[in-house]
Structures are given as structure tokens and as C-alpha cells.
Amino acid sequence: MKYWRRPLDKDEIKTPKGHIYLIPDRCKGCGFCIEFCPKGVLEESKEINKKGYHLPKIADGKEDDCINCNFCMLICPEFAIYTEEGE
Amino acid sequence: MSVKGAGDEGRIETGEEHPLDHILRRDRLPHIWCPGCGLGSAMTCFAQAIEGVDIPLKKQVLLSGIGCTGRIAGYVNVDSYHTTHGRAIPFATGLKIANPELCVTVFSGDGDLFAIGGNHFLHAARRNVDINVICVNNFNYGMTGGQQGPTTPVDAKTTTTRYGSFEHxxxxxxxxxxxxxxxxxxxxxxxxxxxxxxMEKALQKKGFTFIEIISPCPTGFGRPNKLGEGLEELRYYREKSVIKNDASWDEMDLHMRGEEPIVVGDFVDTERPTYLELEEQMLRKRGFMK
Known part of the structure; x- marks a missing residue:
């Protein structure tokens, strides 16, 4: 990210890192997490679960972009995806 | 399970336990709601809210009536009642009066709360019984096949209004x-x-609180009205929602089509003596209670 000036508290404030987890057999492929992830981390994969729905996957080059905002967990109607504080 | 051409790159790690699993009845999942339905999101928000407030889970009670939304009571791992059609509010009133320590929430649909249960809603609100009512409004009777309900907007198509609804x-x-x-x-x-x-605010507030949740219903309401899948309906909400806490009552009418905005926000936040407070006050006044 490019700043037009360096924020004064740049050293103190760290962007949180998140780790995404999925419970595949609960997913119904509605696509809410993919559409509404504020960082655009997810995309639809070709992989299917046992009910035949396409699961989300992490998009190319977005592996470290999750900021643990937990919005995917809130919007997921199936309790299938969540994030945890990563390293 | 994998199919031909599916790569391993980017696969999300499989999780063992969802952070809200202790509030859900895991053995009943996955739930019966259609893909793209908003009820799951509403339930997640509720589960987060009851975890976030200071009221212990043992004191939380969830009631629901009949319909798709009525199923919520069966998926939440707190004391819950799946009551008869439209009668969730009388059950809740009884519960609250019998045991005022409980935090009683009614979670039901628009058809259940405002068609068959309309009168109960009016009177519980008039008495200001200390219960929380959460209404998931999907503009039709989803479970029975998408019939017209009390909140179906004018001109909307449902299975019983093939020429467009002509009721306000x-x-x-x-x-x-x-x-x-x-x-x-x-x-x-x-x-x-x-x-x-x-929801957190409503759970902690004394008196009759009401939250309306506008939810997509891709099967019952979305399909005949060509609103698309649940995802497209959410995109529509993103485009048309306006947060306006001091909106006038006329502005809150929902059209769910065209350029009309969906006005959302916290509209009312006042204080009024509740049913139990007034009862106590009167009994003290007449000398029946010390």
C-alpha cells in the first residue's frame, strides 16, 4: 500500500493477519463470502463437496491478504467459513 | 471430494469447529434453508449478539412461530420453543411474566408475526412487555410455496398474485x-x-423492542420477480440501501424494485415503563405489595 505521507503510528499499529478455515460439507455455494470479502481474498473453485456445491478457495496472489475481519463468518448463512488470528 | 481439473492451489484449510458451534445444535446442521437465503446470516448475527451481551446463555430463551424463520428455534442451543402459528408472542409474554429474569426473544417471519399473529404483536407492543421481537421479512410465505403475505410490495409477483400484488x-x-x-x-x-x-442493544434494553431484517428469498420471492439468486439480491441491497436514522415514516415504505431506496437504520430509541414495572407500581400504590 502506498501512503502520501508516512502515518505517525505506523510502527505501533499492525494490520492483523487472518487464517481462513472452511467446513466443506456445510457449504451450499451461495457465493456470499466470495462477493463480500472486503479484501477480495476468495474465489470460486472447481472443487465440489459431497452435495455438489462449488467451494470457495483463496485467489491467486491473495494468500496473505486476509485481515481477520470475520465478515465471511458473519455473512455465511451455513456456518461454514470462519477466520482466526494468524501469525 | 475432488473433480478432474481441480487444483490444490488455494484450497482453504478444513476447520474442525466453527466459533459459534457451542450456540448451535451441530447435529442438526446443515439447516433446511435454500442456498442464498438470508436466514442463516440473521441467525449468525443473533448467535454473535447473545454471546456478546452480559446475559448468561442459561437465561436466554428463543421462541419462534411457523415458517422458514420458525426453524431458527430448532437450531439454537439455548432454551427454545417452536410454538403454534402466530402465537410466539403470547408464549413469550407468558414466559416473561412467569419468570422475569429470562431474556425472551421472538424470532419469526413476517407472515407469522404480522398476518396470523398480527393482533398479538399489537397488544404486546401496547403493553410494552419486556420481550425482543426480531422479524425476518422476506416479502412472502416462503415455506408454503411463495404466496402473497402482509408485506408483499405492490406490483410484486407471487404464486397467488400472478398479475402483481394490488394490496398495500x-x-x-x-x-x-x-x-x-x-x-x-x-x-x-x-x-x-x-x-x-x-440485536445487542435490543437484548439489553428494557421494554418491547422490534428489529426488522430484510432477507432475500431466492426461491419464493426472487424467482417470480426476477430478482435473481440470493447473491444478486444482496448486491441490490448494497446498491439501494440508505442508512437514515431520522427517516420519516413515508420513506420507510419498501418497493423492492426500481430506483426506490431501502431505508435502514435505528429509527426509535425511547423509554417507557414496561408491563411488569407498571404492575408493580399499581400494586404498591394500592397497598398489595410492600
């Missing part, structure tokens, strides 16, 4: 505020964080 729908926040609710708000299922905050 209820304006739910207006109705709740006019009959005496002390806290009234409306959000769509896309406004997860605001919804969670509102």
Missing part, C-alpha cells in the same frame, strides 16, 4: 413505533455488523 403492504417499523415499541430498527442481512449491534 405493512410498513413494519411504522407499525411497531405507532403501537408503542421502545426500540425499532431495520437492517438487511447484508448489514451484519449493524444488525449485531442492534
Amino acid at each position: 403492504p405493512f410498513n413494519l417499523p411504522y407499525l411497531a413505533a405507532a403501537t408503542g415499541a421502545v426500540y425499532v430498527s431495520r437492517w438487511t442481512t447484508l448489514h451484519c455488523r449493524q444488525l449485531e449491534k442492534s
Whole structure:
């Protein structure tokens, strides 16, 4: 990210890192997490679960972009995806 | 399970336990709601809210009536009642009066609360019984096949209004505020964080609180009205929702088509003596209670 000036508290404030987890057999492929992830981390994969729905996957080059905002967990109607504080 | 051509790159790690699993009845999942339905999101917000407030889970009670939304009581791992059609509010009133320590929430659909249960809603709000009513509004009777309900907007197509609905729908926040609710708000299922905050506020507030949640119903309402899948309906909410806490009652009418905005926000937040407080006050006044 490019700043037009360096924020004064740049050293103190760290962007949180998140780790995404999925419970595949609960997913119904509605696509809410993919559409509404504020960082655009997810995309639809070709992989299917046992009910035949396409699961989300992490998009190319977005592996470290999750900021643990937990919005995917809130919007997921199936309790299938969540994030945890990563390293 | 993998199919031909599916790569391993980017696969999300499989999780063992969802952070809200202790509030859910895991053995009943996955739930019966259609893909793209907003009820799951509303339930997640509620689960987050009851975890976020200081009231212990043992004191939480969830009631629901009949319909798709009525199923919520069966998926939440707190004391819950799946009551008869439209009668969730009388059950809740009884529970609260018998045991005032409980935090009683009614979670039901628009058809259940405002068609068959309309009168109960009016009177619970008038008495200001200390219960929380959360209404998931999907503009039709989803479970029975998408018939016209009390909130179906004018001109909307349902299985019983093939030429477009020609009845005026209820304006739910207006109705709740006019009959005496002390806290009234409306959000769509896309406004997860605001919804969670509102629910927390409603759970902690004394008196009759009402939250309307606008939810997509891709099967019952979305298909005949060509609103698309649940995802497209949420995109529509993102485009058309306007947060306006001091909106006039006319602005809150929902059209769900064209350029008309969906006005959301915290509309009412007042204080009024509750049913139990007034009862105590009167008994003391007449010398029946010390």
C-alpha cells in the first residue's frame, strides 16, 4: 500500500493477519463470502463437496491478504467459513 | 471430494469447529434453508449478539412461530420453543411474566408475526412487555410455496398474485413505533455488523423492542420477480440501501424494485415503563405489595 505521507503510528499499529478455515460439507455455494470479502481474498473453485456445491478457495496472489475481519463468518448463512488470528 | 481439473492451489484449510458451534445444535446442521437465503446470516448475527451481551446463555430463551424463520428455534442451543402459528408472542409474554429474569426473544417471519399473529404483536407492543421481537421479512410465505403475505410490495409477483400484488403492504417499523415499541430498527442481512449491534442493544434494553431484517428469498420471492439468486439480491441491497436514522415514516415504505431506496437504520430509541414495572407500581400504590 502506498501512503502520501508516512502515518505517525505506523510502527505501533499492525494490520492483523487472518487464517481462513472452511467446513466443506456445510457449504451450499451461495457465493456470499466470495462477493463480500472486503479484501477480495476468495474465489470460486472447481472443487465440489459431497452435495455438489462449488467451494470457495483463496485467489491467486491473495494468500496473505486476509485481515481477520470475520465478515465471511458473519455473512455465511451455513456456518461454514470462519477466520482466526494468524501469525 | 475432488473433480478432474481441480487444483490444490488455494484450497482453504478444513476447520474442525466453527466459533459459534457451542450456540448451535451441530447435529442438526446443515439447516433446511435454500442456498442464498438470508436466514442463516440473521441467525449468525443473533448467535454473535447473545454471546456478546452480559446475559448468561442459561437465561436466554428463543421462541419462534411457523415458517422458514420458525426453524431458527430448532437450531439454537439455548432454551427454545417452536410454538403454534402466530402465537410466539403470547408464549413469550407468558414466559416473561412467569419468570422475569429470562431474556425472551421472538424470532419469526413476517407472515407469522404480522398476518396470523398480527393482533398479538399489537397488544404486546401496547403493553410494552419486556420481550425482543426480531422479524425476518422476506416479502412472502416462503415455506408454503411463495404466496402473497402482509408485506408483499405492490406490483410484486407471487404464486397467488400472478398479475402483481394490488394490496398495500405493512410498513413494519411504522407499525411497531405507532403501537408503542421502545426500540425499532431495520437492517438487511447484508448489514451484519449493524444488525449485531442492534440485536445487542435490543437484548439489553428494557421494554418491547422490534428489529426488522430484510432477507432475500431466492426461491419464493426472487424467482417470480426476477430478482435473481440470493447473491444478486444482496448486491441490490448494497446498491439501494440508505442508512437514515431520522427517516420519516413515508420513506420507510419498501418497493423492492426500481430506483426506490431501502431505508435502514435505528429509527426509535425511547423509554417507557414496561408491563411488569407498571404492575408493580399499581400494586404498591394500592397497598398489595410492600
